[in-house]
Amino acid sequence: MSDIRDELQNLVKKFNESENKKKEKLKGIERKIAIVFEDDGRYHTYLKDGVLSDIEEGDINGDITVITTTETFRKILNKEEDALTAYITKKIKIKAKLMDKLLLNEILG
Numbered sequence: 647m648s649d650i651r652d653e654l655q656n657l658v659k660k661f662n663e664s665e666n667k668k669k670e671k672l673k674g675i676e677r678k679i680a681i682v683f684e685d686d687g688r689y690h691t692y693l694k695d696g697v698l699s700d701i702e703e704g705d706i707n708g709d710i711t712v713i714t715t716t717e718t719f720r721k722i723l724n725k726e727e728d729a730l731t732a733y734i735t736k737k738i739k740i741k742a743k744l745m746d747k748l749l750l751n752e753i754l755g
Contacts, residue, residue: 650686650716653723654701661753662697668752672696677746680708686716693753710746714738729754 677693682705690706692699718737721727732738740747 650683650719651689651701651703653720654681654689654691658691658698658701669696671752672749675749677709677749678706680706680711682711682713683716683719684713698753710740710742710750712738712740712750
């Protein structure tokens, strides 16, 4: 299996290269996004004007913080587990204001 940081970076690259119309809604918005893997470290990225920065290692005080395990994260990416079900069953936790949770949905959706 590839390193989780590489998987995160691939997601960033895919998002940034996409021609997604939802990205227009993200213009003028800046957020710090922290991703905490309970079993494999802390990573972060910055959203600015519809573009995500490269993944960096380390802890930040994110506007949006996602907490999960690498197993759950990979299952969600591979569509083996539904993200909403994982959230309801507390396999993934999201610490953010409601509007930022919706923003995260725009980024991932």
